[in-house]
Amino acid sequence: MTLLILLGTSFLAAIILAFVGDRRYAAEINILGSTATFIAGVALAVHVYLDGPMIAGGKFFFVDAFSVYLTVLTAFVSMTTAIFSRRYMRREREHGRVGHWGMRFYHAMFQLFIFAMLLALLTNNVGVLWIAMELATLSTVLLVSLYRTPTAIEAAWKYFILCGVGIAQALFGTVLLYFAAEKVLGEGGEALLWTNLSQVSTQLEPTVLRLAFVFLMVGYGTKVGLVPLHNWLPDAHSEGPTPISAVLSGLLLNIALYALVRCKVLVDGSTGTNQAGNLMMGFGLLSILVAAFSLLRQKDIKRMFAYSSIEHMGIATFAFGLGGPIATFGALLHMLVHSLTKSSIFFTVGHASQMHETQEMEKIKGLIRGNPLVGWGLMLGVMAIVGMPPFGVFTSEFLILTATMKDAALLAPLLLLGLGVAFAALFRRVQPMVAGAIPLYQKPLKAAHIPVILHMVLVLIIGLYMPNFLSRWFHTAVELLK
Amino acid sequence: MNIIYPAAVEVLQFLILLFAAPVFVGWVRMLKCWFQGRTSAGLLQPHRDIMKLFYKDVVLAENASWIFRFTPYLVFGATAVAGGVIPILSVGLPLSATADIIALVALFTISRFFTALAGLDIGTAFGGMGSSREKTIASLAEPAMLMAIFTVSLVSQSTSLSQMVNVIAHGEFVLRPSLAFALLAFVLITLAETGRIPVDNPATHLELTMIHEAMILEYSGRHLALIEWAGMMKLFLFTALGIASFFPWGIAAAGDIAFLPVTTVLLLFKLILAGIGLVLIETGLAKMRLFRLTEFLGSAFLFATLGLLSYFILE
């Protein structure tokens, strides 16, 4: 029941918002819908926390510790993003960057996007997982091109084409998976259910699964933004409206990684080796290094943080590939803190670029004096994302690094190099933006402060003290992913 | 009996080739005239043309070497031998043991090579141009031709023409995509090899577009007659080869003399249809620009290779 409310709310909200359109209270409905979704998500989480994994809707839905934590995260970040976008989008509307139809579209598609992500997390069917991923792509394509500038359209087209191609490879991988599963589980819908697959994973034909994983890796890897399949990501993040950048970075990448990790568990079970993990480690490490060095060259602020997202998804992918309890724990934690921190950074970045009416970092100056919340928010966000203590990212990166030293000591220097370069690149850039005098062209702005503060406080809490329920969740998830 | 009968069929086939090739060309021209609403000159006009040329004197350029004089005989001879190898009426002919299908392609290549040399020999601009174009086409068409042939050989597990025909004509009927691809490639290659539209226009002497005609521009009298005749035989032989490889049903088995009349009637019927097909292609298409020929022959190669691949993949 909670499940239906959870999924139904966002779907219903999408339909309602499509009719409400550009009315004054559209943003409030958006917030209301997301909040309701969040509450349902928490209720579901409590349920799973107390009673363990649950299967519902004729085996159609399946929720375990891994998916429920991402569900709560998704619902939470989409709620805060909805709150942020109320002020942000109102200003965009006033400045004429978005029209009447644009607003209608924005709100409806935002909810549809959340629906697609939740469906991907909650479904038990690997095929439906694919469909939900595709739906998530499609619902955001037109949001990326919302501003209708040539660059925005180019970015959206790239996003559409590249992710379309990528996700098609994932479907081929899913077909192969079904082929292997059918041999063991028999024909029909049962053979694509995750709960069935994970039970018989040792009996699945390893040669087929190995091949399937290559396709799944390329497919979902494109959506995770792993190098060399990352080309769409910086463009889509920099040209779309900032709330969309926040949810793309903070949520969509996580969901894609979730899909990949689910498949990896099956493949590992079948092959009995860590081949899939090694592939993920390779892609992850490459992403970290390429993204870190790309960070150095960026001039556009949103583009820079997009590369930072690639880097962090690389870290999480690497850690999942490494396997083992510590690395997996670190990866789960990293997904959580990265998405909280990164969406908070995008909130402040969005306001900062609204204040200066540009996304060029050279022109953004004096943020702390101009608007302390935005300035300090950005400063602290960057400190958190580069992995400074006492923030949560430090904890997760520390765990991952420790596991790397233990299991793959030779790769540790490379990992450290990537982290170090990223640290330097981001810090070098953020300093001049937050400090200094207010430039003449800076305009005052009413910032949405609740989301930023909420996110940063959470990241800080996780960094200082890991709540009991969280670590128990993660431990259960680690067990699942073994 | 065992020796005399095949030899007799061989001779018969040879005579049919000599006589029927110009008639086939006449049939194609006649159809074309009808399609274009003109009155035709009749089925036997190519015969009359060749006869007329035999009566005329040969005019040789001063600097013509032996190659120039030798080429017509060689071309005619090579084509005629090829005619003895291809099973037109019956399989298991005496000459068919001398050459398999790869040697057959080589026979055509020799005659083409010497035609190109003869084109260069005189030293006129048109001859050289024609030769260079001819070689360009040949370099693209021959790989495709071999690929198409290999596909058929793969299906029949042999490169001997008689064996190939036997397998396809008498084996179990199977829908084979590989053969369909090979046929498609073969049709395209035939158009290129025999100088038909859209590759070359056999009816034109327009300076800039001609290919085959440019090479033989300097020939006259009986030399020209032989080359023209060989050209007609080539068209006939390619058609016969196509029929033998892809639609051999009704061909006489070795030593089956009673079946020969049936075979002949069937062959006539197939040739009439092939002529109609050829004319449909020729009237339906316009001549291609020379630079697009790579695409045309590239697709022939593509079809042939796809045929080869689909034999492995699908069969």
Added chain:
Amino acid sequence: MSTNIAAQMNSVLAALVLLTAFGLLVQRRVYGLLHLFAWQGLFLSISTAVVGFVSSQHHLYISSVLTLALKVIVLPYILHTLIIRLKIHKEVETVVNVPATMLIGIALVIFSYHLTAPIRDLSTLVTKSTIAVALATVMLGLLMMITRRHAVTQIIGFLAMENGLFFAATSATYGMPLVVELGVALDILIAAFIFGIFFFHIRETFDSLDVEQMAMLKEED
């Protein structure tokens, strides 16, 4: 209809699908592309029906009808309308180096054949030989999206790729479960509306549908 004949028919249809995939790769005219795409869908639909008949998997009939409706009627119709509305029906795209593209295409077919070898060995279905063709169709669609620079052409490449995936599902496993099949069809339909809107946006902003002009977003030094 015996299994043997059905398998042969399926092979022929697979060959035709492959042929149309190559045709799409080198076709220059927008309308030619559209027709080829519709034919490909038709062959696919017939093939699915044949497989459904042989294997008595009756849910494949639904897939077949779905393919017929979506890929032979609805999508070509939408594209046709778009082409008319955008007034690009006479546009001829420049395709560079057709022979090279064809050779790469052939290489991709061989690669697919090689890649699917383990599946072919394991499969017991009538359709096991067509899996390689299905993957090749996917790869050729991909190649088409890479080599062509027109927005409509890229979309047709995308849809052709989707055709290949559908074909793969039919030939490897007698089709995915129906709920997945329907979901994928729905996704494609949504995608169709999205690229429809997109064409107009691109046209408005860039004055043509040539994707070549979209090269503003690059890494600057």
